Amino acid sequence: MQMTAPEFDLMFGALADHTRRDIVRRAIDAEEGIAELAGHYPMSFAAVQKHVAILERAGLVTKQRIGRRKVVRTNLEGLRAARRLLDRYEELWRGRIDRMTELVSEGKETHP
Amino acid sequence: MQMTAPEFDLMFGALADHTRRDIVRRAIDAEEGIAELAGHYPMSFAAVQKHVAILERAGLVTKQRIGRRKVVRTNLEGLRAARRLLDRYEELWRGRIDRMTELVSEGKETHP
DNA sequence: CATTGATACAACCATACGGTTGTATAACTG
DNA sequence: CAGTTATACAACCGTATGGTTGTATCAATG
Numbered sequence: 001m002q003m004t005a006p007e008f009d010l011m012f013g014a015l016a017d018h019t020r021r022d023i024v025r026r027a028i029d030a031e032e033g034i035a036e037l038a039g040h041y042p043m044s045f046a047a048v049q050k051h052v053a054i055l056e057r058a059g060l061v062t063k064q065r066i067g068r069r070k071v072v073r074t075n076l077e078g079l080r081a082a083r084r085l086l087d088r089y090e091e092l093w094r095g096r097i098d099r100m101t102e103l104v105s106e107g108k109e110t111h112p
Numbered sequence: 113m114q115m116t117a118p119e120f121d122l123m124f125g126a127l128a129d130h131t132r133r134d135i136v137r138r139a140i141d142a143e144e145g146i147a148e149l150a151g152h153y154p155m156s157f158a159a160v161q162k163h164v165a166i167l168e169r170a171g172l173v174t175k176q177r178i179g180r181r182k183v184v185r186t187n188l189e190g191l192r193a194a195r196r197l198l199d200r201y202e203e204l205w206r207g208r209i210d211r212m213t214e215l216v217s218e219g220k221e222t223h224p
Numbered sequence: 225c226a227t228t229g230a231t232a233c234a235a236c237c238a239t240a241c242g243g244t245t246g247t248a249t250a251a252c253t254g
Numbered sequence: 255c256a257g258t259t260a261t262a263c264a265a266c267c268g269t270a271t272g273g274t275t276g277t278a279t280c281a282a283t284g
Contacts, residue, residue: 005130016125017272018117021197028204035230047273049231054271068230068281076205083198085133089191092140129242147260159243161261166241180251180260 003081007059011082014058019043020051024074027061033069115193119171123194126170131155132163136186139173145181 003011014020019041026032026040038048052072055061059078063070115123126132131153138144138152150160164184167173171190175182 005133008133009128009130011128012124013128013271016121016123016128018121019272021117021120025201025204028201028208033230043272044274045231046233046275049233050272053232063231065281070231074201074205076202079198079201079205083195083202086191086195086198089136089140089186090188090195092137093186093188093191096140125241131242145260155242156244157261158245158263161263162242165262175261177251182261 010058027074030073122170139186142185
């Protein structure tokens with residue numbers, strides 16, 4: 001699953017809020033509806049609802065209707081997409097170290 | 113290195129912008145000053161300078177004076193801190209699967 | 225079908241964000 | 255030390271964000 005820049009903007013933007021990260025964590029167990037989630041935070045139901053909407057737009061959670069509730073569930077693939085980008089940066093870093101090492105040993109390699 | 117919620121806010125917030133992610137990527141090689149970085153983007157020098165400041169405040173890059181330039185360098189530890197949080201979420205997910213599996217096999221275990 | 229419970233959505237407010245221009249400071253160079 | 259280069263910072267502007275309250279929809283229940 002290949003992500004575009006604006007999708008990453010949404011994803012990291014969604015993760016840049018403590019309440020939303022906590023919702024992601026809680027929604028891993030996929031047990032609570034929005035009203036239940038809202039009970040954990042010192043803000044209105046509507047505010048939490050907006051947070052969930054932002055997470056949903058970012059692809060980090062989905063909502064599933066169960067009875068009259070809508071249970072919020074974390075989307076593992078979304079989390080993985082974000083993590084993979086950070087992995088890529090670390091790979092680039094490693095590549096840089098490799099290039100530096102190669103540069104240092106170049107003398108040896110070209111003049112054995 | 114243990115991070116607090118507001119630090120993660122800054123970190124993910126900093127990553128929630130395409131230009132800033134690109135600066136992080138470029139700064140892995142730690143070769144360019146701010147003016148050189150600014151050359152890559154369709155915006156003013158001051159705008160790029162502000163982006164770098166945001167990345168610096170988030171602990172994702174550092175600046176090192178070299179001559180009259182200030183070379184921007186990505187801070188690997190910052191990237192790792194963000195990645196580790198996402199890793200933790202995935203572990204929680206795995207734990208949930210384990211608990212579910214355990215629950216399912218419980219019948220077998222208790223009545224062999 | 226009227227009521228209750230859970231969610232959705234619009235309007236509004238204060239503050240933060242991404243960009244601009246302009247001015248000031250630091251460090252090399254002649 | 256005068257001039258140039260690279261960076262810093264303040265002021266400003268439009269828009270997005272995080273919160274509020276109020277109203278509307280939708281599903282289960284008596």
